[in-house]
Amino acid sequence: MLQLQNVHTYYGNIHALKGISLEINQGEIVTLIGSNGAGKSTTLRTISGITPPRTGQVLFEGKPLNSVPAHKIVSQGISQSPEGRRIFANLTVRENLEMGAFTRNNKSEIASDMDRVFELFPRLKERVAQRGGTLSGGEQQMLAIGRALMSRPRLLLLDEPSMGLAPVLVDLIFEIIQNINSQGTTILVVEQNALMALGIAHRAYVLQTGAIVKAGDAATLREDEDVQKAYLGME
Amino acid sequence: MPNTQRYVKTGGIGFAVGAFFLWNYPNLGIGAALLGGLVIAALCLLYSAPLPDMIKAGLIAGMFGAVMTIVYGTDKPGVAIIAGMLSGLGAGLLVFQRSPQANPKKAAILGAEAGAIAGAWTALALLLTAFVIAPAAGVDAGEFAEHLSETVIFADALGLGSDILILLFAFAFSTLSAAILGAAACAARSLPLRPNIPLLAVIALPVLLIPLIDRAGNLLLLDALIPIYIFILLALGLNIVVGYAGLLDLGYAAFFAIGAYTTAMLSSPHLGINLSFWLVIWVAAAVAAIAGLTLGAPTLPLRGDYLAIVTLGFGEIVPILFRSLGGGPPSGTLTLRFFGMPIGIEQVDLTGGNKGINPISPPHLPFIGDFEPSNKIPWYYLLIVIMGLAIFFINRLRDSRQGRAWMAMREDELAADAMGINVVRTKLLAFSMGAMFSGFGGAFYGAFIGAIFPSSFDFSVSIILLCMVILGGLGNMTGVIIGGLLIQGADKMFIPKGAELFRDIANERASATGSSTVGVSALQDLTQQRLLLFGIVLVVMMLVRPEGLLPNERRKAELHPDDDTINSNSVAAEAESDPSLAA
Ligand SMILES: Nc1ncnc2c1ncn2[C@@H]1O[C@H](COP(=O)(O)OP(=O)(O)OP(=O)(O)O)[C@@H](O)[C@H]1O
Numbered sequence: 155m156l157q158l159q160n161v162h163t164y165y166g167n168i169h170a171l172k173g174i175s176l177e178i179n180q181g182e183i184v185t186l187i188g189s190n191g192a193g194k195s196t197t198l199r200t201i202s203g204i205t206p207p208r209t210g211q212v213l214f215e216g217k218p219l220n221s222v223p224a225h226k227i228v229s230q231g232i233s234q235s236p237e238g239r240r241i242f243a244n245l246t247v248r249e250n251l252e253m254g255a256f257t258r259n260n261k262s263e264i265a266s267d268m269d270r271v272f273e274l275f276p277r278l279k280e281r282v283a284q285r286g287g288t289l290s291g292g293e294q295q296m297l298a299i300g301r302a303l304m305s306r307p308r309l310l311l312l313d314e315p316s317m318g319l320a321p322v323l324v325d326l327i328f329e330i331i332q333n334i335n336s337q338g339t340t341i342l343v344v345e346q347n348a349l350m351a352l353g354i355a356h357r358a359y360v361l362q363t364g365a366i367v368k369a370g371d372a373a374t375l376r377e378d379e380d381v382q383k384a385y386l387g388m389e
Numbered sequence: 390m391p392n393t394q395r396y397v398k399t400g401g402i403g404f405a406v407g408a409f410f411l412w413n414y415p416n417l418g419i420g421a422a423l424l425g426g427l428v429i430a431a432l433c434l435l436y437s438a439p440l441p442d443m444i445k446a447g448l449i450a451g452m453f454g455a456v457m458t459i460v461y462g463t464d465k466p467g468v469a470i471i472a473g474m475l476s477g478l479g480a481g482l483l484v485f486q487r488s489p490q491a492n493p494k495k496a497a498i499l500g501a502e503a504g505a506i507a508g509a510w511t512a513l514a515l516l517l518t519a520f521v522i523a524p525a526a527g528v529d530a531g532e533f534a535e536h537l538s539e540t541v542i543f544a545d546a547l548g549l550g551s552d553i554l555i556l557l558f559a560f561a562f563s564t565l566s567a568a569i570l571g572a573a574a575c576a577a578r579s580l581p582l583r584p585n586i587p588l589l590a591v592i593a594l595p596v597l598l599i600p601l602i603d604r605a606g607n608l609l610l611l612d613a614l615i616p617i618y619i620f621i622l623l624a625l626g627l628n629i630v631v632g633y634a635g636l637l638d639l640g641y642a643a644f645f646a647i648g649a650y651t652t653a654m655l656s657s658p659h660l661g662i663n664l665s666f667w668l669v670i671w672v673a674a675a676v677a678a679i680a681g682l683t684l685g686a687p688t689l690p691l692r693g694d695y696l697a698i699v700t701l702g703f704g705e706i707v708p709i710l711f712r713s714l715g716g717g718p719p720s721g722t723l724t725l726r727f728f729g730m731p732i733g734i735e736q737v738d739l740t741g742g743n744k745g746i747n748p749i750s751p752p753h754l755p756f757i758g759d760f761e762p763s764n765k766i767p768w769y770y771l772l773i774v775i776m777g778l779a780i781f782f783i784n785r786l787r788d789s790r791q792g793r794a795w796m797a798m799r800e801d802e803l804a805a806d807a808m809g810i811n812v813v814r815t816k817l818l819a820f821s822m823g824a825m826f827s828g829f830g831g832a833f834y835g836a837f838i839g840a841i842f843p844s845s846f847d848f849s850v851s852i853i854l855l856c857m858v859i860l861g862g863l864g865n866m867t868g869v870i871i872g873g874l875l876i877q878g879a880d881k882m883f884i885p886k887g888a889e890l891f892r893d894i895a896n897e898r899a900s901a902t903g904s905s906t907v908g909v910s911a912l913q914d915l916t917q918q919r920l921l922l923f924g925i926v927l928v929v930m931m932l933v934r935p936e937g938l939l940p941n942e943r944r945k946a947e948l949h950p951d952d953d954t955i956n957s958n959s960v961a962a963e964a965e966s967d968p969s970l971a972a
């Protein structure tokens with residue numbers, strides 16, 4: 155479904171992605187793990203057009219995305235819940251979700267998708283009229299994911315959905331991610347919490363200073379000694 | 390607020406105002422200054438006192454009617470009729486703002502009470518003018534009686550021979566019309582309609598009646614009202630850029646200038662092009678919109694302070710450009726060198742330089758003919774039509790996808806991008822839409838004044854417009870209109886007229902005591918201190934109520950995060966009880 159072929163991305167002179175190649179198949183959950191500054195967020199930003207690659211190819215369903223501007227990527231079927239959530243703090247929950255559906259016009263479809271988001275996150279339904287900025291961290295994360303779902307993406311990019319959440323909530327969020335995936339959305343999830351991410355993903359890539367150092371089955375990587383040492387905190 | 394603190398504060402404000410007047414008008418005497426200060430302090434106390442909302446709303450709205458009556462009253466006591474109607478309308482709207490009613494009947498009663506208080510308050514000011522202020526300003530009883538019978542409408546028709554009868558009639562008329570308008574406004578606001586046509590009709594009624602009352606009483610208010618309305622139109626355009634899209638524009642007057650100059654160049658004998666106003670106004674709006682794009686494109690990556698500085702520069706450059714594009718010796722030759730080769734360009738006087746362009750052709754309509762400078766009524770109604778369309782259009786724009794894109798962009802540009810919003814287009818559209826409305830404003834202004842000068846578009850215009858937007862409440866159209874009425878009303882009606890009145894009183898006192906009036910105070914002219922006054926108002930607003938008088942809900946939330954829990958709970962409760970919100 156999505157292919158990155160030898161992608162190089164720069165921030166000015168900073169070479170952040172040094173030839174990344176990866177592939178995501180229809181219906182999968184793929185996770186990208188790695189330490190701070192490895193380039194995980196940059197990879198997601200490259201896919202969603204915010205920091206386009208300098209060289210290399212990004213292909214979505216066979217079509218190149220390299221020169222598609224960020225705001226047009228959404229209507230191609232990819233949406234992102236960005237790092238730090240970036241919900242609209244002064245808009246209500248409902249308005250935030252409506253913003254997520256900005257590129258769409260069909261009102262009844264939007265309404266039914268909103269219902270679907272409320273089914274996934276009943277907490278949001280209780281708070282439709284509350285301002286985004288006053289939600290708790292966990293609720294904000296739910297809103298960010300819900301907002302990304304409102305564009306009906308075929309590929310959903312999640313950047314650190316568990317960041318700053320209590321363990322119970324982390325479990326809940328990951329459960330919901332699996333739930334979304336089982337309803338047919340392909341997911342690429344970036345995580346610090348490698349253990350959890352490897353637990354729900356089908357496949358995984360390990361990123362280190364801008365390059366992929368390991369790839370494979372999530373279950374296999376979880377047993378991998380290097381991975382356990384570096385990212386799972388096991389000796 | 391504990392009582393002592395309240396007394397100290399209000400007393401302080403009163404004392405400051407009294408001192409201000411004493412400084413400006415030493416001839417008024419300490420007694421007058423103290424009295425003025427006491428009145429202000431009493432009003433502040435009333436405002437913060439635990440009184441029923443309807444009394445407060447009536448007093449606040451009535452205060453504007455009262456001030457208007459006092460400053461105009463010695464020459465034109467009939468102004469009390471219009472002032473009473475407007476303050477009644479204001480009271481009705483204000484009382485609903487303070488205590489919303491669901492039941493139209495109850496709302497009507499409440500509005501009638503508030504309106505009657507406002508109207509009576511205004512009418513009291515008329516009595517005060519008749520018996521205290523007019524004599525103090527040197528208008529003798531006979532003269533005042535003449536003004537009275539000339540300017541109070543219906544007085545002749547009703548055959549009211551004596552002055553006392555006319556005064557009583559004006560009192561009753563002002564109170565009654567204020568009560569009726571207040572009741573109608575408050576009741577209309579309680580109707581759950583969207584758009585609320587009855588409310589619009591109630592507001593439109595006095596607005597449409599003003600020229601007729603003005604003509605009947607020969608009040609000449611339209612001379613001040615039309616420029617006020619033009620500035621409100623401009624402020625509405627600026628509100629798109631600053632309020633909706635969150636782009637701080639300090640050079641907005643440039644677009645006003647561009648609209649006015651386009652009109653002047655295309656419909657005056659100056660360049661020999663004399664197109665119809667009805668065509669030119671569209672051209673002016675289009676040119677202004679294109680200028681908006683021209684400013685928007687290079688400033689795309691800029692935000693906040695940086696954008697403010699660039700727009701400030703733009704606002705300075707445009708009038709200078711108009712100044713230097715003309716006014717040279719007629720048909721002189723400008724020699725440029727292009728790679729060393731001299732090229733002679735015949736210099737065309739495009740803009741008339743400092744002298745500006747004069748005259749500009751007025752609009753022409755069948756039956757009415759050319760709009761005459763002496764008859765302001767067609768101008769007034771034309772402007773009302775333009776403003777009505779602008780308000781309608783901006784309202785639609787705000788509720789459209791475009792409006793939501795502006796909102797998202799103002800909140801978080803990157804997140805907006807990630808939602809699929811084209812930020813570049815959204816920004817450019819904000820600039821060009823905002824500029825377009827000042828293009829309409831500029832075209833009307835040029836034709837109305839009949840001449841334009843580069844000095845009419847300097848920095849202070851941009852700043853006053855920004856004050857209007859901020860005072861009323863960024864991002865809220867009603868707020869901007871109210872802010873505009875207050876600031877422009879002060880600028881074009883209350884301050885100049887009030888200064889005139891004070892001068893008359895001071896002169897009268899001086900001649901009574903036989904002292905000289907020359908050189909009493911260099912600052913005697915209040916009008917010279919208007920910018921100082923606006924500055925003070927802005928500073929006080931920023932301290933006391935940074936979200937503006939009638940804030941956009943979101944801005945309020947941004948500026949008062951502590952109130953959030955209360956607010957959001959009540960909103961959530963509302964949403965639960967209102968199925969249309971939750972659906
Ligand atoms: N806007 C930027 N300008 C310059 N350098 C940047 C920028 N954003 C990221 N970088 C650099 O690019 C590299 C990769 O950053 P990225 O945000 O992708 O890391 P990450 O893997 O998401 O880390 P984390 O887990 O901390 O979020 C880092 O070295 C970072 O300093």
Ligand SMILES: [Mg+2]
Nearest residue numbers: 194195196237
């Ligand atoms: Mg990151």
